[in-house]
Structures are given as C-alpha cells and as structure tokens.
Amino acid sequence: MAFKVSSQVTGDVVSMTLVGELDASSAGAFKSEIDKAVGQSPRSLVLELKDLTFMASAGLRVLIYAKQKLGSGVSLYAVAPQDGIVSTLRMTGFDKSVYIVDQPPPPTPDTGRRT
Amino acid sequence: MTEPSSETFPGTLVGVERLREHVRERAKQGGLPAKAVYNLCLAIDEIATNVVLYGYEKAGRTGSLRIGTSLDEETFTVTLDDEGVAFDPSRFVPPTPEELARRLEDRTIGGLGLFLAFRGVDTLRYDVRSGVNRHTFSVKRQPHGSTPLA
Numbered sequence: 177m178a179f180k181v182s183s184q185v186t187g188d189v190v191s192m193t194l195v196g197e198l199d200a201s202s203a204g205a206f207k208s209e210i211d212k213a214v215g216q217s218p219r220s221l222v223l224e225l226k227d228l229t230f231m232a233s234a235g236l237r238v239l240i241y242a243k244q245k246l247g248s249g250v251s252l253y254a255v256a257p258q259d260g261i262v263s264t265l266r267m268t269g270f271d272k273s274v275y276i277v278d279q280p281p282p283p284t285p286d287t288g289r290r291t
Numbered sequence: 292m293t294e295p296s297s298e299t300f301p302g303t304l305v306g307v308e309r310l311r312e313h314v315r316e317r318a319k320q321g322g323l324p325a326k327a328v329y330n331l332c333l334a335i336d337e338i339a340t341n342v343v344l345y346g347y348e349k350a351g352r353t354g355s356l357r358i359g360t361s362l363d364e365e366t367f368t369v370t371l372d373d374e375g376v377a378f379d380p381s382r383f384v385p386p387t388p389e390e391l392a393r394r395l396e397d398r399t400i401g402g403l404g405l406f407l408a409f410r411g412v413d414t415l416r417y418d419v420r421s422g423v424n425r426h427t428f429s430v431k432r433q434p435h436g437s438t439p440l441a
Contacts, residue, residue, distance in 0.1 A: 199311075200340045201304040229336035230311075230329075232336050243395035260329035267410055268403055269391035 178202075181209045188219040192282065195227040203234035210242045221250060222280050225257040232262060243273060255280050267279060295361040302347045302354040302373060307339045308356055314369055315359040321367045323430060331369065331430050334411030337404040338380065338426050339371060346375020364432070366413075371426045377419050380405055380426070415421070 179202035180195040190213040198206060215220055221242065243252060252274045254265065265271045275281075298313055300306035311332050318328040339356055347354055352375055358372040383405040390398070409415055416427045 193307070197308070197311075199304075199308065199336060201308060230332070230336075232333060232340065233407055234340070236401050237331070240395045240398050240400055243387050248396050259326065260333070261325070263330075264333070264407065268406070269393070270395065272392065273395040 179205060180288070181206050183213060185197065185216055185218070187283065188217075189222060189281075189283070190218040190220070191222040191224060193224040193227075197230040198228060198235040199230065199232040200234040203232075203238050206235065206238045207241060210238060210245065213242075214268055214278045218250060220253065220281065221246060222253045222255060224255050224280070225261060226255070228261060229258060231261045236264070236270065238286060240291055251275065251281075253277055253281055257278060295359060297357060297359040298391075300356045300358065302343055302356050302375070304340065304343055304376060306356055307336060307343055308327065310339055310356055313358060314360065317369075318367060318430075321360075321362045321432070323367055323432065327430050330411035331367075331428060332409040334428055335369060337408040337411075338415075338428075341378070341380075341404065342371070342373045342375050342424070345380065346373055350376045352376070361433075367430045367432060369428045371428070373424050374422055375424065377424055379417050379419075380408065380415065381417060381418050384408065 177196040179197055182193050184191045192209060192213065194206065196202070196268050239252070254276050256278055257265065257276060262276060265274060265276060300310045300313070314335055315328055315332050317373070318331055323331065342356065346352070354374040357372040358373070361368050383402070385406050386402050412428045413431050414429045418425050
C-alpha cells in the first residue's frame, strides 16, 4: 500500500499521521516531514500510526534522526501502532525512547512538565 | 498449497515492495499466523533492500530478485536469489543488549535491518554459487492445524 504522511500543528505539538507501508522507498517522505516538524520547534511529536501497516528499519532510522534533530527534551509518541510495529519497537529498544500509547496525549497545558 | 513456486522481480526498491506483497500472499495461503507473516516479510524486505542498495545500485550493477516459496508439513521456506555483490549476512555482528538499551539520541544509525532480518525468521542461511547469492528464510509452522488469523 502506498505510503502517505501528513502533519498538523496544534500549539507546540506536531501530530503526524502515517498511512500505508514505511520502507526504504518511502522513508524519504517521512524524513522530509520530520524536517518540517523540526522547524516548528515542538515540545512533542505525536505519530498517529493506526493505519501504518508496515515499518522497516528505514523507518526506525528516521525515528533516530527525529530524536537527534528534535533533542532530548521533545517527547515522541507512537499512537495505536499495529502489533507488528509494536513488536519491532520493543525488539529494538525503541520503546525506551518513544512512548507507545493507545490515545494521543492530552493537550499541551497538561504536558508542560519538563524544565 | 504445497507446490513450490518462483517469481522474478526487478532489482529495485519498487521490486522489493512487489516482492514483499507476493511473499505476504504466499505465506498467508500457507497458513502462517499473522505475526509470522509480518516478521517474515520484514526479514525479506531488509535483505532484499540491502541487495538493491548495496549489491546492485552502489556497485553500479543491475539485476533481478528471484523469489521461490515452498511449504511442507513443518516449514514455510522462501529463497531469494540475486546476482549482486556478495555479502554474507552471517558476518554481521548484532547490536548488544547495551546498545539496544541506549536512548535514540545516543545511537548510531546502522545494524538494525539485519538484526530484524535474523529475528524475523527461525533460520536465515546464505550461500553463493556461480555468482548467484541465495538467502534462504525458514519459518516453522504451527504444530497442528490451528491457523490463527488475528
């Protein structure tokens, strides 16, 4: 299935919706979207993954890139990833740096806990 | 669905995508559970992508990706043949638990693809014969006829 990515900025949160299959062909589009998000200097990056059906290591490399570009203070959320993707995130230890959640985090006033 | 089959795809990233879809269908027909199908497709995607990027493109070569599938009572087997630059994935040193426990900010980019490939199947073998590289992926089937499709 073709890969699609789109973003929405709400306050200091960038929400990104990923659909389809994220592989070596499509990772460039995801990386470009991350670059746009970096320009917003968000406090959180929320990845909506409900309809992402496949993620290869090329996608993991973009997540590393995102975290390194955004900085340690920016929280990364993976919302409702499918089982195979959860398994990949856990197997590779990415779940220690990316919050895997069922629902998007609450709006910014409640998440402003970092100093 | 016990008859072996083979199919040839272009040695490009578009070919990898089509190949992945082909293996997914064959593995589903073979009754593998959804999780095993996903992990097998991931393993093959990682190896085939490396073949395209390093075995063909980086070396200035072109070629194909030939997929064979077969099924017996115990095992679903996929072979991937290519004519790219030889690379034996068993030479790969997997990331240590300490490396996998690192924060993403402190990680290097490489090594995850082959790690996922080896973890995605029961066995992954490599051999080269007359200039043709062959990767063989094997997945054990469920002990009895149960075929969970969750």
